[in-house]
Amino acid sequence: MKPPSAITSTMPSNPAKLKMIWLQGITCNGNTHSFLNDPALETLLESSEFIHHPLLPCSMNLRQLVKKLPKSDILIFEGAYKADFERAGMRMEELLNTLASKAKHIIAMGSCASFGGIFKEADPEHISGILFDKEKESGPLKEMREKVITLSGCPAHPKWLSFVIEMMRLEKTIAVDEFRRPKELYAYLVHNGCLRNEYFEWKVDCDTFGTKEGCLFYDQGCQGPFTHGSCNKILWNEVSSKTRSGTPCVGCTEPTFPKRELFTTKTYMSIPAEMPLGVPKRSYLALAGAAKSFHIKRLEGKLIDDNA
Amino acid sequence: MARLTKEERKVSIMTKALELFSKEGFYQTTMPSIAEKIGMSVGNLYNYFTSKEMLAKDLILYIANILGEEIRKINESPLSTKEKVEAIVHMYFKIAQERPETIEYFLRVYLSNREVFQNCCEGMICVSAFVTELMIFFEEGVRSGELKDQDFFSAFGLFMGYLGGMVFINGEKILPKPLESYEASISDNIYNALKSR
Numbered sequence: 446m447k448p449p450s451a452i453t454s455t456m457p458s459n460p461a462k463l464k465m466i467w468l469q470g471i472t473c474n475g476n477t478h479s480f481l482n483d484p485a486l487e488t489l490l491e492s493s494e495f496i497h498h499p500l501l502p503c504s505m506n507l508r509q510l511v512k513k514l515p516k517s518d519i520l521i522f523e524g525a526y527k528a529d530f531e532r533a534g535m536r537m538e539e540l541l542n543t544l545a546s547k548a549k550h551i552i553a554m555g556s557c558a559s560f561g562g563i564f565k566e567a568d569p570e571h572i573s574g575i576l577f578d579k580e581k582e583s584g585p586l587k588e589m590r591e592k593v594i595t596l597s598g599c600p601a602h603p604k605w606l607s608f609v610i611e612m613m614r615l616e617k618t619i620a621v622d623e624f625r626r627p628k629e630l631y632a633y634l635v636h637n638g639c640l641r642n643e644y645f646e647w648k649v650d651c652d653t654f655g656t657k658e659g660c661l662f663y664d665q666g667c668q669g670p671f672t673h674g675s676c677n678k679i680l681w682n683e684v685s686s687k688t689r690s691g692t693p694c695v696g697c698t699e700p701t702f703p704k705r706e707l708f709t710t711k712t713y714m715s716i717p718a719e720m721p722l723g724v725p726k727r728s729y730l731a732l733a734g735a736a737k738s739f740h741i742k743r744l745e746g747k748l749i750d751d752n753a
Numbered sequence: 754m755a756r757l758t759k760e761e762r763k764v765s766i767m768t769k770a771l772e773l774f775s776k777e778g779f780y781q782t783t784m785p786s787i788a789e790k791i792g793m794s795v796g797n798l799y800n801y802f803t804s805k806e807m808l809a810k811d812l813i814l815y816i817a818n819i820l821g822e823e824i825r826k827i828n829e830s831p832l833s834t835k836e837k838v839e840a841i842v843h844m845y846f847k848i849a850q851e852r853p854e855t856i857e858y859f860l861r862v863y864l865s866n867r868e869v870f871q872n873c874c875e876g877m878i879c880v881s882a883f884v885t886e887l888m889i890f891f892e893e894g895v896r897s898g899e900l901k902d903q904d905f906f907s908a909f910g911l912f913m914g915y916l917g918g919m920v921f922i923n924g925e926k927i928l929p930k931p932l933e934s935y936e937a938s939i940s941d942n943i944y945n946a947l948k949s950r
Contacts, residue, residue: 714892727885730885738877
């Protein structure tokens with residue numbers, strides 16, 4: 446039994462806080478806003494600190510950041526990349542590449558930083574994500590791909606970010622998919638965990654937004670069956686998701702986002718043009734045809750009778 | 754005489770049953786009469802099909818699978834949509850001529866005696882193999898740009914209604930000419946009705 450003083454004397458010093466930089470490209474601030482809604486933000490800030498953040502207290506403002514170009518443990522990039530876009534007078538081409546080369550880890554935060562996203566639509570030739578330009582791995586940080594974690598989403602879920610930061614702090618290996626998205630978060634489809642799965646299964650369709658009942662796929666264009674994401678597993682604000690509130694998934698985590706004709710499902714002769722991910726057409730049509738042959742009374746009624 | 758497997762025996766029973774059902778009608782045909790025509794005891798027949806209704810269901814599944822498999826081959830062939838229409842019409846009429854009991858059963862027993870199937874063939878369950886292949890034919894036709902995009906059932910009704918109607922009329926011996934002589938004009942009419950503008 447060691448005496449108490451021995452324990453005290455061998456206690457390691459407090460670990461240094463993770464040093465993070467949050468750099469913004471062309472952005473709507475959606476991911477910043479998402480991050481500020483992380484229930485674990487306070488806890489996160491106990492073990493990390495921002496050298497620079499656009500909103501949170503930090504040790505450098507933007508001009509100081511651009512002047513000093515410091516090292517960091519994690520560089521978080523929000524917004525789309527355009528080489529000649531400037532922050533504090535410095536072109537993004539130089540600013541991002543310099544900070545990235547001095548960072549231990551890099552996070553592409555949100556769909557614009559990941560694949561180009563919404564802002565790419567304004568100038569497809571010159572705007573991209575930091576590693577990917579839609580599906581192509583041709584972004585400015587392609588030489589540093591091993592350091593980049595992609596957190597696509599519009600916005601990305603704050604818990605996805607805090608999960609990744611914690612993994613980096615603990616120096617854990619993060620398994621990633623072909624777009625360098627963490628498999629722990631993106632191996633699922635949004636369809637997994639959707640409360641409307643039974644309606645999808647039995648082809649009971651929703652005729653409008655905002656109801657508790659019905660599938661949003663056929664008539665409302667829900668992209669849940671083809672979209673990687675854990676929105677129905679790790680809920681937003683710990684309570685909900687798009688599909689749970691009666692709004693279709695728009696596929697925002699995928700390189701193809703934004704799609705044209707959102708909120709509609711393209712059909713050929715009433716048959717969906719796109720099959721749920723990995724499902725053969727014949728299998729889907731045989732099952733859908735069979736499901737449509739039955740009428741499940743429980744699923745055709747309201748969950749809460751407004752007249753009760 | 755080589756001994757038939759159970760499945761082969763089942764198919765031969767179904768073939769004979771089809772002839773009897775389409776010739777004499779569902780209600781006039783009994784399990785004993787089927788057994789007698791096959792040269793099998795009634796008791797043994799019940800080893801293969803537990804009731805006349807179950808036999809009726811298995812028959813429609815059997816026919817749907819035959820038609821579905823034929824259309825699948827056409828779907829997977831490198832024909833244009835127009836040529837596929839011709840191939841489906843030809844296939845359907847050929848079966849109607851060579852195996853009239855199959856289409857006769859579909860039209861005169863399945864479609865006309867739905868009460869027989871109400872506990873086991875809801876909606877399109879028992880004709881799923883056939884309907885699925887037609888869905889794929891239409892979907893691929895629209896996707897290729899050859900067919901007009903429209904409601905599936907409008908197109909389905911037009912196509913199968915036309916073919917079924919012709920076979921029905923042929924079965925009533927009203928047609929002045931052989932069924933196959935109508936193939937070209939029917940294919941043309943169907944394609945012209947469905948093609949994109």
